[in-house]
Amino acid sequence: MRLADFILDQLEAILQEWENFARTLEPPGASMSTKELRNHAAVMLKGIAEDLRNPQSRDQEIAKSHGLEPASPQSQAGEHHGVARLESNFSIEQLVSEYRALRSSVLRLWAESTKSAEQTDIVDITRFNEAIDQLLAASVFSFAKAARKAQEAEKQRRNQFLAMLGHELRNPLSPISAAATILRMANSGDHTIINASNIIARQVTHMATLVDDLLDVSRVTRGIIEVRCEPLDLRSVIDDAVEQVLPQMQARAQAFSVAELREPVPVNGDRKRLVQVVSNLLTNAAKYTPQGGAIALRVDLDDERVALVVEDNGIGMAPDLIPHVFELFAQAERTPDRASGGLGLGLALVKSLVEHHGGKVSCHSDGPGRGSRFTVWLPRRQAAAAQGA
Ligand SMILES: Nc1ncnc2c1ncn2[C@@H]1O[C@H](COP(=O)(O)OP(=O)(O)OP(=O)(O)O)[C@@H](O)[C@H]1O
Ligand SMILES: [Mg+2]
The missing domain is CATH 1.10.490.70 (Histidine kinase N-terminal domain)
Known part of the structure; x- marks a missing residue:
């Protein structure tokens, strides 16, 4: 048949x-x-x-x-x-x-x-x-x-949920912070209340940072982040970021060094966003380096690009984490107490902000316990444009 x-x-x-x-x-x-x-x-x-x-x-x-x-x-x-x-x-x-x-x-x-x-x-x-x-x-x-x-x-x-979560969590923070201030002012002689209101104020600031990162990430993932570029000297961006993170490093007795830059480092960028990039890298370096460790920041320049390098001698990264470290929510295995905290947003933000500036990021580690190095490349602002700065 x-x-x-x-x-x-x-x-x-x-x-x-x-x-x-x-x-x-x-x-x-x-x-x-x-x-x-x-x-x-x-x-x-x-x-x-x-x-x-x-x-x-x-x-x-x-x-x-x-x-x-x-x-x-x-x-x-x-x-x-x-x-x-x-x-x-x-x-x-x-x-x-x-x-x-x-x-x-x-x-x-x-x-x-x-x-x-x-x-x-x-x-x-x-x-x-x-x-x-x-x-x-x-x-x-x-x-x-x-x-x-x-x-x-x-x-x-998921993105819509993150955006909504961010807004819902952000709303109560200002009134809480205002209430803490009022409490402190109304009880200027009572140390217990002053201490309590200081704790509230500190924790609210911490929460606000987390929530702002969450909101930024949700903007990035929905493609609505705004980057307003102007001529900048990267040195002042670095100064602002260092000022933000230095207290954390000091609290952990870490040695921090910045290679001195005599010449301006001309880039086009959004100051607030670039400060966010550098401070995220420095915060990570401080967080993932034990007490007494060392963190260094340097800038290398060539004709076309500016490389900002943040290096630490901390806990390092396993080879299987490295390819994913810039992805949203990617984190190394945590100890059950999650001592280092965080949501896994920082580097995803860094990557996307740097890319919005026409740059790129990379990272390197020789392995767990052997430190990490993060590098941000940005296009160098050319001399003709630099005169206008
Ligand atoms: N300098 C570093 N040394 C070792 N591991 C790092 C370093 N920077 C980042 N990592 C690893 O990469 C992961 C992702 O970093 P990322 O900044 O995105 O998130 P996070 O620090 O965990 O949380 P968040 O930044 O949202 O507070 C970290 O959880 C950590 O495992
Ligand atoms: Mg981080």
Whole structure:
């Protein structure tokens, strides 16, 4: 019997094998109906059989073997099948397995029922294989496309949530801080209250920084961060950042050094944002370097670029963290007490802010316990523009 006739004649048996195999792939907890497990299979098989019955020209044959066949009911069924399997939580490997099982069960059942091999059988097998390949490709493409779309939607939901969370957390901070000030002023003789209100004020400032980072990150991820560039001398940016972070380093008895810069370091940038970049790198250096460690900042200049390097001799980074360290929420394993704190936002912000300035960032560590080095490259403002500064 020709393959096309066999498929139509034995459709129910083939579908049953397809269903049995698909059932072995069912994701845990799902109990899928026969209809769900067989979905689109009948359309695909009937489509293939109909197609096999029509002779095909050489051009059609070549187009098919190159995967350039025009859309057909079965290829559309293949696309729908890919999306349906994604929605039922199948993996892409399982989707591919289904087609392999279909291919082998059809050919096996057919071989068992056909005693003699004819020349036409070879043509049928080749065409059948191509048809399965085409359906597999249609399913895999649509599976991947739908997966990407779902991921994008998820990312967008997460970003919106972060933005909302940031705003909701920011709102109560000003009144709390104002109340702490009033409390302190109204009780200027009572040390217990003054101490308590100082603690509130300090912690509110800390929370405000966290929340501001969160808001910045959500702006960055939604592509709405604003960078207003003006001619700057990077030295003054460094001074501002150092002023912010120095108390943290002093509290940890860390030795901090800045290589002296005699000449201005001309860049175009948003002062506030660049201070944020440098202070994030310095804060990390202070946070991830033990008491008494050393932190150094230097600037290297060439004709086109300015490199700002922050180096410490602290806890360093494992090789598997380094490629991800600039991603949102990426953090090294923490001790259960999370002594170093943080949300994993700082470096993601640094990267995106630096990129908004046309620059880039990189990091290096010889491994855990062996210190870290972060480098920010910014385009150097050219001499003609520098005169206007
Ligand atoms: N100088 C450094 N030395 C060692 N590890 C570092 C250093 N800087 C960053 N890391 C590692 O990279 C991770 C990500 O840093 P990032 O600044 O993005 O987040 P964070 O410091 O954990 O939190 P946040 O900055 O939001 O307060 C850190 O958690 C830490 O594991
Ligand atoms: Mg940080």
